Amino acid sequence: MRLDRTPYDEKLDAILAASARVFAEKGYHNASIRDIARASGVSLSGLYYYFQSKEELLYLIQDHGLGTLLDRLEERLQRVVRPEDKLRVLIRNHLTYFVSNMAQMKVMSHEADSLTGEFKAQVNRKKRRFVDIAGEILNELNPNTDLDLRVSTFALYGMINWLYTWYRAERDPDADVLADTMTRIFIEGYRGNKVDPAMMSEAMLPS
Amino acid sequence: MRLDRTPYDEKLDAILAASARVFAEKGYHNASIRDIARASGVSLSGLYYYFQSKEELLYLIQDHGLGTLLDRLEERLQRVVRPEDKLRVLIRNHLTYFVSNMAQMKVMSHEADSLTGEFKAQVNRKKRRFVDIAGEILNELNPNTDLDLRVSTFALYGMINWLYTWYRAERDPDADVLADTMTRIFIEGYRGNKVDPAMMSEAMLPS
Amino acid sequence: MRLDRTPYDEKLDAILAASARVFAEKGYHNASIRDIARASGVSLSGLYYYFQSKEELLYLIQDHGLGTLLDRLEERLQRVVRPEDKLRVLIRNHLTYFVSNMAQMKVMSHEADSLTGEFKAQVNRKKRRFVDIAGEILNELNPNTDLDLRVSTFALYGMINWLYTWYRAERDPDADVLADTMTRIFIEGYRGNKVDPAMMSEAMLPS
Amino acid sequence: MRLDRTPYDEKLDAILAASARVFAEKGYHNASIRDIARASGVSLSGLYYYFQSKEELLYLIQDHGLGTLLDRLEERLQRVVRPEDKLRVLIRNHLTYFVSNMAQMKVMSHEADSLTGEFKAQVNRKKRRFVDIAGEILNELNPNTDLDLRVSTFALYGMINWLYTWYRAERDPDADVLADTMTRIFIEGYRGNKVDPAMMSEAMLPS
DNA sequence: TATGAATGAGGCTTCATTCAT
DNA sequence: CATGAATGAAGCCTCATTCAT
Numbered sequence: 001m002r003l004d005r006t007p008y009d010e011k012l013d014a015i016l017a018a019s020a021r022v023f024a025e026k027g028y029h030n031a032s033i034r035d036i037a038r039a040s041g042v043s044l045s046g047l048y049y050y051f052q053s054k055e056e057l058l059y060l061i062q063d064h065g066l067g068t069l070l071d072r073l074e075e076r077l078q079r080v081v082r083p084e085d086k087l088r089v090l091i092r093n094h095l096t097y098f099v100s101n102m103a104q105m106k107v108m109s110h111e112a113d114s115l116t117g118e119f120k121a122q123v124n125r126k127k128r129r130f131v132d133i134a135g136e137i138l139n140e141l142n143p144n145t146d147l148d149l150r151v152s153t154f155a156l157y158g159m160i161n162w163l164y165t166w167y168r169a170e171r172d173p174d175a176d177v178l179a180d181t182m183t184r185i186f187i188e189g190y191r192g193n194k195v196d197p198a199m200m201s202e203a204m205l206p207s
Numbered sequence: 208m209r210l211d212r213t214p215y216d217e218k219l220d221a222i223l224a225a226s227a228r229v230f231a232e233k234g235y236h237n238a239s240i241r242d243i244a245r246a247s248g249v250s251l252s253g254l255y256y257y258f259q260s261k262e263e264l265l266y267l268i269q270d271h272g273l274g275t276l277l278d279r280l281e282e283r284l285q286r287v288v289r290p291e292d293k294l295r296v297l298i299r300n301h302l303t304y305f306v307s308n309m310a311q312m313k314v315m316s317h318e319a320d321s322l323t324g325e326f327k328a329q330v331n332r333k334k335r336r337f338v339d340i341a342g343e344i345l346n347e348l349n350p351n352t353d354l355d356l357r358v359s360t361f362a363l364y365g366m367i368n369w370l371y372t373w374y375r376a377e378r379d380p381d382a383d384v385l386a387d388t389m390t391r392i393f394i395e396g397y398r399g400n401k402v403d404p405a406m407m408s409e410a411m412l413p414s
Numbered sequence: 415m416r417l418d419r420t421p422y423d424e425k426l427d428a429i430l431a432a433s434a435r436v437f438a439e440k441g442y443h444n445a446s447i448r449d450i451a452r453a454s455g456v457s458l459s460g461l462y463y464y465f466q467s468k469e470e471l472l473y474l475i476q477d478h479g480l481g482t483l484l485d486r487l488e489e490r491l492q493r494v495v496r497p498e499d500k501l502r503v504l505i506r507n508h509l510t511y512f513v514s515n516m517a518q519m520k521v522m523s524h525e526a527d528s529l530t531g532e533f534k535a536q537v538n539r540k541k542r543r544f545v546d547i548a549g550e551i552l553n554e555l556n557p558n559t560d561l562d563l564r565v566s567t568f569a570l571y572g573m574i575n576w577l578y579t580w581y582r583a584e585r586d587p588d589a590d591v592l593a594d595t596m597t598r599i600f601i602e603g604y605r606g607n608k609v610d611p612a613m614m615s616e617a618m619l620p621s
Numbered sequence: 622m623r624l625d626r627t628p629y630d631e632k633l634d635a636i637l638a639a640s641a642r643v644f645a646e647k648g649y650h651n652a653s654i655r656d657i658a659r660a661s662g663v664s665l666s667g668l669y670y671y672f673q674s675k676e677e678l679l680y681l682i683q684d685h686g687l688g689t690l691l692d693r694l695e696e697r698l699q700r701v702v703r704p705e706d707k708l709r710v711l712i713r714n715h716l717t718y719f720v721s722n723m724a725q726m727k728v729m730s731h732e733a734d735s736l737t738g739e740f741k742a743q744v745n746r747k748k749r750r751f752v753d754i755a756g757e758i759l760n761e762l763n764p765n766t767d768l769d770l771r772v773s774t775f776a777l778y779g780m781i782n783w784l785y786t787w788y789r790a791e792r793d794p795d796a797d798v799l800a801d802t803m804t805r806i807f808i809e810g811y812r813g814n815k816v817d818p819a820m821m822s823e824a825m826l827p828s
Numbered sequence: 829t830a831t832g833a834a835t836g837a838g839g840c841t842t843c844a845t846t847c848a849t
Numbered sequence: 850c851a852t853g854a855a856t857g858a859a860g861c862c863t864c865a866t867t868c869a870t
Binding site: 446447448458459462467468 | 863864865868
């Protein structure tokens with residue numbers, strides 16, 4: 001199921017991992033190729049055997065991560081049928097990967113805009129798949145809601161993707177508890193009954 | 208409620224607004240002071256009359272935005288008593304400001320890590336206030352929940368802060384609808400009954 | 415004998431003194447007009463009422479110091495007749511002024527080359543007077559020596575002018591003792607008998 | 622006695638030599654790295670392969686020069702025993718090097734204060750060796766003098782180090798004559814008999 | 829007299845990238 | 850495969866100086 005890893009690939013993987021760490025720590029634009037050379041143990045010019053430009057390096061990290069996440073998601077979704085379970089699977093899939101790969105997670109969440117042109121387009125194609133999948137699940141979960149689907153979908157991904165800004169492994173719950181919490185909040189929220197009309201009154205709120 | 212505006216302040220404010228736009232578009236590290244000079248109509252060196260360093264400029268933008276947001280929040284919270292209303296006020300306060308100041312919003316959400324040292328510490332002090340306020344509201348909303356408060360709080364802010372990555376004014380609902388949607392999802396989710404125990408079963412989920 | 419000091423002059427003098435301190439501490443090229451504004455308590459642009467350029471400021475410091483030194487020297491030399499006494503007067507005149515005006519001393523000794531054009535020429539005219547005076551004294555002191563007069567003169571001024579690099583008031587003797595020491599060394603050395611010819615042999619020295 | 626020269630070293634040496642020339646001509650602070658790039662034939666950024674900062678460049682020049690001077694001095698001092706000869710060796714060692722390396726000489730003498738922090742400390746450690754060596758020689762030369770040793774030592778180095786301000790190869794004597802002159806003056810002066818008490822009288826001198 | 833505000837020029841340094849070896 | 854050496858472009862920032870007030 002896994003592609004054979006040639007020595008070539010292993011080295012590339014190590015470089016991608018080191019680069020993800022550097023990009024996560026300093027930010028893509030603030031990190032230098034020299035930083036990556038230092039972190040990966042490869043010489044500055046040696047790195048250019050593995051990628052053609054700094055931007056391609058970022059692309060490789062993001063695309064590889066998104067690909068893995070997407071492959072796993074689609075595989076796992078095939079094993080469940082109820083929309084509640086599908087949503088749980090989606091959330092858990094993301095969070096499990098994120099908690100295990102925090103540097104990559106941050107690079108994927110935070111450096112979306114750092115790509116341009118075809119690199120960005122290719123990554124966005126993968127990201128749209130995630131949006132579509134979540135949209136379909138939400139639609140199954142509550143086909144009759146009056147909540148805006150696009151807003152709800154991004155609210156969901158916001159909960160998930162914001163993780164990189166606050167999660168600390170030594171302090172916060174593990175990925176399963178995280179996923180359980182977010183799943184419970186979102187499912188109840190999204191398919192919940194109409195809220196109390198009184199609560200909706202704008203009259204009492206300051207403009 | 209109205210701060211006196213000296214001529215000095217007005218010019219500084221214009222520079223901060225232009226800078227926020229530039230930082231939002233290109234990212235803090237990728238934006239050059241030259242870009243800001245161009246966008247603000249001030250000469251490169253002239254800018255340094257108003258701030259001491261690029262980092263201080265980012266700090267001024269973030270601190271000023273957070274201060275405004277916080278002042279407004281605290282004022283508005285005084286007018287409501289029910290936790291549901293408080294949560295709605297909090298969400299609406301954020302989203303209204305964000306939709307009206309999208310550049311600043313992005314800079315505040317996205318460039319948190321771009322500050323260092325005392326600048327970062329000062330901004331973090333303000334941010335912690337937001338976390339504390341939200342935590343108190345959630346606690347009032349459902350004092351008996353078994354959901355982790357910290358996780359829930361950041362899930363809430365994730366929903367809100369992620370906005371800058373996807374919101375497009377010409378396509379998406381306005382701030383009130385946005386706030387309504389997120390409020391409904393989160394309130395129902397957070398104070399909802401226990402979820403169906405069957406749903407919690409791990410057995411059916413892939414690792 | 416002194417020119418009347420108008421309020422104008424007093425302020426200029428204060429600025430020159432503060433500037434000398436700044437130039438002494440940081441060096442002429444490394445000191446900024448801003449540093450001088452800070453040290454003198456005058457605003458940046460206000461300084462330009464008192465001088466036309468940074469270089470003129472340096473010139474004013476050097477020229478004023480050299481003028482004072484020269485006036486005093488010529489006056490004091492009139493009171494003695496023996497060449498030994500004249501040399502002592504010259505050395506003491508310099509060292510007394512230097513120890514009392516260490517910042518100016520450093521600026522005069524160290525920043526000779528920092529002036530250009532007419533400023534430099536004017537200062538050099540005054541410096542040449544010092545060289546001429548010393549040369550005349552040495553000639554009187556030992557008209558029959560085979561020592562090179564120019565070399566000897568600059569050896570003398572080297573002893574004196576190097577003071578700014580090492581003298582520390584809290585540790586070293588006062589100006590009188592300093593002057594006495596240098597005078598004794600130089601007088602004895604310069605008018606001394608021929609040195610032991612054996613000592614002159616080059617044979618024993620490594621190339 | 623001959624250090625192995627790798628290609629790396631040769632290039633660095635050439636850069637140091639060109640830099641010393643530039644620093645000597647314009648002064649450290651007034652010289653730009655661009656000037657050095659021009660003088661050395663290396664591109665502006667290419668220089669930074671050889672040193673980390675302009676200050677380190679100055680340090681390398683000073684430290685290398687002082688190291689050479691010190692090595693040669695210690696070697697040559699081993700070949701003589703009489704204090705008179707030692708002093709002559711010391712003066713000749715300095716002057717020979719200075720006349721042959723006038724740019725470096727000026728940078729070493731004139732830019733002492735342009736270094737800071739650890740660079741300055743390291744250079745000062747080497748300079749103290751020179752002071753100590755001279756102090757020991759003077760002590761041997763006249764153990765019973767009432768002249769202040771520290772003052773005398775710096776008077777000696779003042780004579781020598783001031784050279785860079787006036788020496789012109791096409792006009793002045795060569796290093797041997799220079800060394801002979803200064804040696805004769807200083808030796809006679811330092812070990813000379815007590816001076817005439819009448820000459821010491823303060824009465825006749827102007828304050 | 830004095831200064832707040834402003835600027836063009838230039839400072840040092842780092843950047844991503846290349847290429848001969 | 851890998852790298853030491855190199856570079857043009859660009860980065861942030863400070864400079865001496867000016868001028869309207």
